[in-house]
Amino acid sequence: xxxxxxxSRPFAGLSDVSISEDIPVEGDISVPMSSSRRDDEFSTLDxxxxxxxxxxxxxVGNKFIHVxxxxxxxxxxxDWDLWGPLLLCVxxxxxxxxxxxxxxxxxxxxxxxxxxxIWFGSIIITLNxxxxxxxxxxxxxxxxxxxxxxxLTAAMAVCRIVLVGGTGTxxxxxxxxxxxxxxxxxTFASTAFLADSxxxxxxxxxxxxxxxxxxxxxxxxxxxxxxQ
Amino acid sequence: xxxxxxxxxxQAFEEAGNLLEENRDAVTISIEDEGSKPxxxxxxxxxxxxEDPLTxxxxxxxxxGQKKSIPFWTFEYYQQFFxxxxxxxxxxxxxxxxxxxxxxxxxxxLRRNPDLFGPFWICTTLVFAIAIxxxxxxxxxxxxKPNYKYTPEFRKVTIAATAIFSYAWLVxxxxxxxxxxxxxxxxxxxxxxxxEIVCVYGYSLAIYIPAVVxxxxxxxxxxxxxxxxxxxxxxxxxxxxxxxxxxxxxxKVMISILSTIALLNVLLAVGCxxxxxxxxxxxxxxxxxxxxxxx
Numbered sequence: 238x239x240x241x242x243x244x245s246r247p248f249a250g251l252s253d254v255s256i257s258e259d260i261p262v263e264g265d266i267s268v269p270m271s272s273s274r275r276d277d278e279f280s281t282l283d284x285x286x287x288x289x290x291x292x293x294x295x296x297v298g299n300k301f302i303h304v305x306x307x308x309x310x311x312x313x314x315x316d317w318d319l320w321g322p323l324l325l326c327v328x329x330x331x332x333x334x335x336x337x338x339x340x341x342x343x344x345x346x347x348x349x350x351x352x353x354x355i356w357f358g359s360i361i362i363t364l365n366x367x368x369x370x371x372x373x374x375x376x377x378x379x380x381x382x383x384x385x386x387x388x389l390t391a392a393m394a395v396c397r398i399v400l401v402g403g404t405g406t407x408x409x410x411x412x413x414x415x416x417x418x419x420x421x422x423x424t425f426a427s428t429a430f431l432a433d434s435x436x437x438x439x440x441x442x443x444x445x446x447x448x449x450x451x452x453x454x455x456x457x458x459x460x461x462x463x464x465q
Numbered sequence: 466x467x468x469x470x471x472x473x474x475x476q477a478f479e480e481a482g483n484l485l486e487e488n489r490d491a492v493t494i495s496i497e498d499e500g501s502k503p504x505x506x507x508x509x510x511x512x513x514x515x516e517d518p519l520t521x522x523x524x525x526x527x528x529x530g531q532k533k534s535i536p537f538w539t540f541e542y543y544q545q546f547f548x549x550x551x552x553x554x555x556x557x558x559x560x561x562x563x564x565x566x567x568x569x570x571x572x573x574x575l576r577r578n579p580d581l582f583g584p585f586w587i588c589t590t591l592v593f594a595i596a597i598x599x600x601x602x603x604x605x606x607x608x609x610k611p612n613y614k615y616t617p618e619f620r621k622v623t624i625a626a627t628a629i630f631s632y633a634w635l636v637x638x639x640x641x642x643x644x645x646x647x648x649x650x651x652x653x654x655x656x657x658x659x660x661e662i663v664c665v666y667g668y669s670l671a672i673y674i675p676a677v678v679x680x681x682x683x684x685x686x687x688x689x690x691x692x693x694x695x696x697x698x699x700x701x702x703x704x705x706x707x708x709x710x711x712x713x714x715x716x717k718v719m720i721s722i723l724s725t726i727a728l729l730n731v732l733l734a735v736g737c738x739x740x741x742x743x744x745x746x747x748x749x750x751x752x753x754x755x756x757x758x759x760x
Contacts, residue, residue, distance in 0.1 A: 369547050370547075
């Protein structure tokens with residue numbers, strides 16, 4: 238009881254303060270800044286184009302670094318963008334070209350097929366995680382899945398370099414190791430971002446489609462055979 | 466703060482009254498009997514029998530859930546088919562390959578909670594498994610032949626997808642329509658909803674995924690053994706699930722429906738095997754023909 242009295246002492250003076258209802262509160266709400274500065278902060282219309290592009294490129298590069306070292310950070314989720322996934326998709330589709338596609342109509346995947354698989358697959362996985370009650374938004378999930386294709390694109394570039402050397406068993410073994418490692422890295426990176434948004438008894442239900450998606454992309458990369 | 470001795474001791478009501486006298490401004494909570502009144506009302510409403518308030522709340526909630534009809538163009542309508550957890554999916558997959566003890570898949574595993582997650586992802590996995598395994602088996606069969614050019618055949622993915630998804634959706638549709646038609650003629654106690662039939666068919670395809678992976682090895686006896694095994698397991702689960710629904714019908718109708726179910730299953734399995742997986746023997750015959758024709 239004594240401590241309660243002591244606690245109430247600093248506020249003892251406030252019991253006398255009262256604001257009667259007939260005195261209007263008035264004042265002047267003004268931000269102590271010049272108006273032109275306030276405009277510059279919010280509108281990016283006047284800045285040079287180079288700065289706009291560089292800002293977006295820096296954001297994309299920042300997210301690439303987050304995929305390289307996947308920690309449970311929310312940077313990828315907070316400011317999502319689809320530039321990175323588009324760049325990676327186009328790069329992967331271009332690298333998968335030129336693989337016996339001219340001679341045979343069953344050679345490699347066409348450019349459009351790679352696009353359809355990646356984007357349609359990402360949309361279906363996102364729908365699946367939202368139907369299972371995920372808290373992540375639609376475009377955030379697309380952003381994460383697209384950015385985590387980066388290890389597989391790097392593996393594709395390495396495979397093409399290895400294929401220049403030859404198509405024997407050694408090159409196949411090297412390609413298999415590289416693709417398997419990058420597939421594991423992609424799956425691990427994307428689940429590090431996506432798994433937190435699901436209740437714990439449904440995590441495996443969300444992770445399995447991601448596993449299947451990257452497995453199919455890895456399969457496309459592994460079975461790429463150049464035209465002779 | 467009260468001493469620990471008081472926290473564990475039963476406090477008599479006089480002490481509370483004394484505390485209230487000392488500190489008139491303290492916030493007090495009075496728990497009245499109002500909370501128990503609606504519980505009592507709910508317990509008496511269904512049948513007038515004395516039940517736990519919890520089970521009667523569950524029952525009223527379940528009944529209201531069935532009456533609530535969500536329009537099919539909203540997202541929530543589809544969300545109710547994804548209301549499952551990881552162990553549910555595992556149990557359903559294991560139950561679809563185990564026809565013993567004799568049971569009804571729908572009654573035992575679905576329990577009025579059909580899901581679309583299992584059928585969709587099992588079908589997708591099967592499509593990719595068939596395409597990839599077919600590719601690998603073709604590669605292995607033609608390994609070492611000089612004039613074979615390896616091509617990853619991506620067209621086959623679309624063909625496999627069409628075949629499997631139409632089996633998983635059109636056959637349940639036809640079966641549901643047939644059961645509905647027969648139900649009009651003969652009053653049967655057992656009736657399945659469309660989603661439940663789709664669910665059974667989807668989970669019954671789960672056994673084919675390991676079977677298809679086994680087909681990579683180019684041994685005919687192994688392929689036929691695994692086909693027959695998978696057919697027996699999945700076919701028996703399907704037949705046992707639909708037996709109660711058609712049991713009250715004409716014997717001829719019953720046998721024709723059940724045999725159609727089994728026959729379509731067989732057609733799918735054998736068709737996939739024949740189309741996607743080439744046999745090793747005819748290739749050897751063709752090379753020996755080339756050898757004899759060149760000499």
